[in-house]
Amino acid sequence: MPFEYAPAPESRSIVDIKASYGLFIDGEFVDGHGKSFKTISPSTEEVLAEVAEADEADVDAAVKAARKAYDKVWSKLPGRERAKYLYRIARIIQERSRELAVLESIDNGKPIKESRDVDIPIVAAHFFYYAGWADKLEYAGRGTDPQPLGVAGQIIPWNFPLLMLAWKIAPALACGNTVVLKPAETTPLTALLFAEICQQADLPPGVVNIITGAGGTGQALVAHRGIDKVAFTGSTEVGKAIARTVAGTDKKVTLELGGKAANIVFDDAPLDQAVEGIVTGIFFNQGHVCCAGSRLLVQESVAEELLARLKRRMSTLRVGDPLDKNTDIGAINSAEQLARIRELSAIGEAEGAGRWSPECELPTTGFWFPPTLFTDVTQAHRIAREEIFGPVLSVLTFRTPSEAVEKANNTPYGLSAGVWTEKGSRILSMANQLRAGVVWANTFNKFDPTSPFGGFKESGYGREGGRHGLEAYLK
Amino acid sequence: MSDRIDVRKTYKLYIGGAFPRSESAYSYEVRDSRGAFVANAALASRKDARDAVVAARKAFGSWSARTAYNRAQILYRIAEVLEDRRPQFVQAVVQSEGLSSSKAEKVVDAAVDRLVWYAGWADKITQVLGSANPVAGPFFNLSTPEPTGVVAVLAPQESSLLGLISVVAPVIVTGNTVVVVSSYDRPLPAVNLAEVLATSDVPGGVVNLLTGSAATVAPWLAAHMDVNAIDLTGVVGDAALATELEVAAADNLKRVRRAPAVEPDWSADPGLEPMTTFLEIKTVWHPIGV
Numbered sequence: 001m002p003f004e005y006a007p008a009p010e011s012r013s014i015v016d017i018k019a020s021y022g023l024f025i026d027g028e029f030v031d032g033h034g035k036s037f038k039t040i041s042p043s044t045e046e047v048l049a050e051v052a053e054a055d056e057a058d059v060d061a062a063v064k065a066a067r068k069a070y071d072k073v074w075s076k077l078p079g080r081e082r083a084k085y086l087y088r089i090a091r092i093i094q095e096r097s098r099e100l101a102v103l104e105s106i107d108n109g110k111p112i113k114e115s116r117d118v119d120i121p122i123v124a125a126h127f128f129y130y131a132g133w134a135d136k137l138e139y140a141g142r143g144t145d146p147q148p149l150g151v152a153g154q155i156i157p158w159n160f161p162l163l164m165l166a167w168k169i170a171p172a173l174a175c176g177n178t179v180v181l182k183p184a185e186t187t188p189l190t191a192l193l194f195a196e197i198c199q200q201a202d203l204p205p206g207v208v209n210i211i212t213g214a215g216g217t218g219q220a221l222v223a224h225r226g227i228d229k230v231a232f233t234g235s236t237e238v239g240k241a242i243a244r245t246v247a248g249t250d251k252k253v254t255l256e257l258g259g260k261a262a263n264i265v266f267d268d269a270p271l272d273q274a275v276e277g278i279v280t281g282i283f284f285n286q287g288h289v290c291c292a293g294s295r296l297l298v299q300e301s302v303a304e305e306l307l308a309r310l311k312r313r314m315s316t317l318r319v320g321d322p323l324d325k326n327t328d329i330g331a332i333n334s335a336e337q338l339a340r341i342r343e344l345s346a347i348g349e350a351e352g353a354g355r356w357s358p359e360c361e362l363p364t365t366g367f368w369f370p371p372t373l374f375t376d377v378t379q380a381h382r383i384a385r386e387e388i389f390g391p392v393l394s395v396l397t398f399r400t401p402s403e404a405v406e407k408a409n410n411t412p413y414g415l416s417a418g419v420w421t422e423k424g425s426r427i428l429s430m431a432n433q434l435r436a437g438v439v440w441a442n443t444f445n446k447f448d449p450t451s452p453f454g455g456f457k458e459s460g461y462g463r464e465g466g467r468h469g470l471e472a473y474l475k
Numbered sequence: 476m477s478d479r480i481d482v483r484k485t486y487k488l489y490i491g492g493a494f495p496r497s498e499s500a501y502s503y504e505v506r507d508s509r510g511a512f513v514a515n516a517a518l519a520s521r522k523d524a525r526d527a528v529v530a531a532r533k534a535f536g537s538w539s540a541r542t543a544y545n546r547a548q549i550l551y552r553i554a555e556v557l558e559d560r561r562p563q564f565v566q567a568v569v570q571s572e573g574l575s576s577s578k579a580e581k582v583v584d585a586a587v588d589r590l591v592w593y594a595g596w597a598d599k600i601t602q603v604l605g606s607a608n609p610v611a612g613p614f615f616n617l618s619t620p621e622p623t624g625v626v627a628v629l630a631p632q633e634s635s636l637l638g639l640i641s642v643v644a645p646v647i648v649t650g651n652t653v654v655v656v657s658s659y660d661r662p663l664p665a666v667n668l669a670e671v672l673a674t675s676d677v678p679g680g681v682v683n684l685l686t687g688s689a690a691t692v693a694p695w696l697a698a699h700m701d702v703n704a705i706d707l708t709g710v711v712g713d714a715a716l717a718t719e720l721e722v723a724a725a726d727n728l729k730r731v732r733r734a735p736a737v738e739p740d741w742s743a744d745p746g747l748e749p750m751t752t753f754l755e756i757k758t759v760w761h762p763i764g765v
Contacts, residue, residue: 248718431759451610457624
């Protein structure tokens, strides 16, 4: 019973995308020495802009600008003054929130309701939160005279482009560091708009430098001798490569990597709420979420009932134009990512799991994948072990709490987990036993600047957010 | 001079609460600070290292699940038993490190005091590092530190007792389990300490001791996929080995405590870092409502 909706598109007129963008170094947009690349809209495949690809010389220039700004300006500025710059940035983000949300949805493909109601508000909140820390660092529990590290090299992914920028830049600046940040190759535009916001805020030149590029640019940044800190969010594979690159140096590293979270539903859980949580867990942001609840572990006695309700709910999800306010699931971020999701889903079928998607009309241009679930998944299946990073849910069952814990922890990852039960003591017991950095009980995929986020095991190390997030940028 | 021939001790490894010889049946000569032969120590092999990891993993679940109060009492018990054997350890430190008796006494006293200090941390570290987070919504949100898991520790080469305790105690007090490689030239105080651990209610497998060469054993520990973290303190001065181990540790993203430039002054206040490096912050969310 498909619902009929009239389209409710958000206007694109608020954004002004330039034909080409340079690199933001030392407070100015400059031409890079390298080639350029195109960033496209994943929902239409239209070319949005040409963006400079920073080469080693550009990375070097950016690091030098950051060093100069650190030595001459930022490290000498009292915390209370740094705070005011960060408050200014937070305010400008709030003022320009609709523009940022629309641009994010165009470049990334995520639904406007998510960029508008989740990403951008948390971006502003993150700057606002860390602004307040800048002049209170001696109360952060890290001694009476905590010191910044120097220049931070920061590399962020494409799934939450501006939010990941905020998670990196806000605490770094609050602690007195300067930064060179590389946004993801497929989603550079909001970071470049953020550079303009830094100009509007009169942030001293060189404190924030934004260099666009692909893997090679990132490698040059990580390997640069002039940086004191590497902060990376992205795949576990690249995270390991970074850990190897910095081995033997004094560079401090934080890594926020992949996940394969278990979302555990007990038989006493409020099933309709659990269904909402499962949907949020895996279909939020097209499943392009490192902490996505990609493994549903459901207690055998309610599995049938839960799956029926889940399928009915999935049938109401609307896939399509990211700028339509009705859209629940937007575009897959890139052709490459779509190919990976298709490949792993095909493997899931080939290995014997049962594949199901609701009737779902997909647009003809752009990159799309319907919400999908697999039943009869075993722990040995690749779709139960590997991060798919798409709207694909693997369903497994369990009988006892200890079996649920064992299955949930049976992964090299350890980023997040979900527990659904009405029994409080069981929640606390599960939370104790789950080897994951974030445990959502009777909720899922909630984020807040005050709440530390980060993983156990191969999901990386260090925390972002909260008082704990300061540790990554202080010595 | 008595006619009696003294009974010498066989110095063995300590794995899973037992004292095995190296499965390789290799040993090496340990000499005192003047170069005189003291004993043969077991030369731990790759297999011993793997056995030690298995024992440490097996012990992790129950050790980390114990109450902090219980872990505190056990660490305090180690201090009690060490103090009780003070003359033995003074002699061992004199023999290993070539210190005067009075200096060795200070070292042993400091080692006992350090255990007492760490014992007290067991039920306080969570309060110092944890937080209740005021999220912008109706949610209970609590962050607490949890142990990382199995930690490989390369103990300092010079400080055979105080240094050893200073790298092992902070790891186990928070609920981790340990595979520690002792000083190569000065392993005997470590084996004596293992005998203290074995009689201090420390469950078997919580601390596993390998004597022998870090350069030989550590690469296997650094690359072991069931080890969660590694402390490189013992490879001070060997930058190439330290880098090799850090690269190997990246295979499963072990938490790495890098080697300091020179062996630290073990009499200094350790601060929290020896504990925090091997802790994970876990954050639990729950809605608030009626």
